[in-house]
Every structure is written in C-alpha cells, then in structure tokens.
Amino acid sequence: MSFAAASAAAEAAASARGDVAREPCTARQPERCTFLHTPWSFWYIRRVGANNLSLSNQSTRSEDYSSTMMVLGHCDTVEAFFGLYCYLNRSARGDRELARVGDVCLGDVCLFRKGITPMWEDNANQHGGKFILRVSKAASARYFEELTLALVGEQLAFGHCVCGAVLSSRLGEEDVVSVWTCDAGDEQSVEGVKDAVLKLLCVSHNPIEYRAHTLSAEYAEQRSYRGHKR
DSSP states (O other), X not given: OOHHHHHHXXXXXXXXXXXXXXXXXXXOOOSSOOEEEEEEEEEEEEOOOGGGGOOSSHHHHHHHHHTTEEEEEEEEEHHHHHHXXXXXXXXXXXXXXXXXXXXHSOEEEEEEXXXXXXXXXXXXXXXXXEEEEEEEHHHHHHHHHXXXXXXXXXXXXXXXXEEEEEEEOOSSSEEEEEEEESOTTOHHHHHHXXXXXXXXXXXXXXXXXXXXXXXXXXHHHHHHHHHHHX
C-alpha cells in the first residue's frame, strides 16, 4: 500500500464524514512530549489533468491548483508526528475500497515545514527548486518514510535548506519522490542536499534531477499558452 493511497483514504474518509471543511487536525499530545525542532504539516494534493490547468493566467492557475490541496494535519512533537503518520496508514489498510480508490486517484502526499505551502508561489519556495527522483512503486513509500523521518528529526545534512518532501503517485511502474529546497542559487546547499539524499536513500545509481521552480513555472506557462491557442 503506497502512502499516497493512505492519504487518499484519509481524504475520502473525511469527505464521507462531511468534515473536510473543518480545521486540519493536530495529533493529540501526551503529557510528556519530545518537541520537534520545527513543526511540520502533512498535505494531500489531488492530481488533475494538464488540460484542467491550462488556464489563461498565472493567478487563475494558482487558485485552481490550491483548490486541489488539503491539509491532513500538523505536528510539532515526535509523538504527534507518529500519531498522524500511523493514522494515515491505518486509514488505508482499514478499508479496501478506499485503498482501491486511492490507488486509482493519483495524487501527492507532502510533508512541509508548517507555514510553507507546497506551491511554487509560496514565499519560502519561489526562489528555490526541487530534486526529482523516480523510483519503483514497490520502494517509493519506504523512501518517502526515510526522508520524512530524517527531516522531522533534523538528521539530514543541509536539512535547514529543505522546505519539504513530496511523494507523487503516478501511472506506470514508477512514482516520484521530490525534495524542495529554498534557494536554487546556492550551489553549495543544493549539492549538499543532493549528496545527503542519495546517501540516505542509498540510490546513488538512480538519476536525480534538480529543477528550479522558476524553470518549472516558465514551462507551465508555455504549455498553458499553447493550450490556450488551440
């Protein structure tokens, strides 16, 4: 079961209860907690087709994209993180139909520092970029888990330069794991994060690509322009 399927199951369960519009949950805290260095938020983003995002201007596209996003919960302690993480996985395992829907409805599960939205336009992201690593579906959830544990525990070298991580469920045999950094122009931190991620996941044989968000935005703008002309 992929973690993307787990998050989709959580979204579907919330929708069935009619509480999607409620404030995102923060996992219940025990009396004694181990606080994280910084709080984090889990997000789920529904995958939409390129044609749906081929709108006439950037602001409209941003609004359309943000409508596909949902905060799954916040965590500022180790206990809250594991409580939320385990809840999402239990939600997927507890209902086979929801899990099946989750496998079909492609989407992204994101873990970002609290206050940072997983969008290019966020102030913390607009000058940054992301590493893109394509991995087998069988291993993608494990890689994402290792990344999230390293990030919330501040165990990743140059981790202070990382805004968040994303697991993207895709059609075919591969998923995409990406790591977002805050400054695409800082070559030292970009290379440092790259080396740390490859070492953590033991995937030095896998090709890894770094793409500045400005280039991604320009590419999206070109696709939108071509689609609008048609």
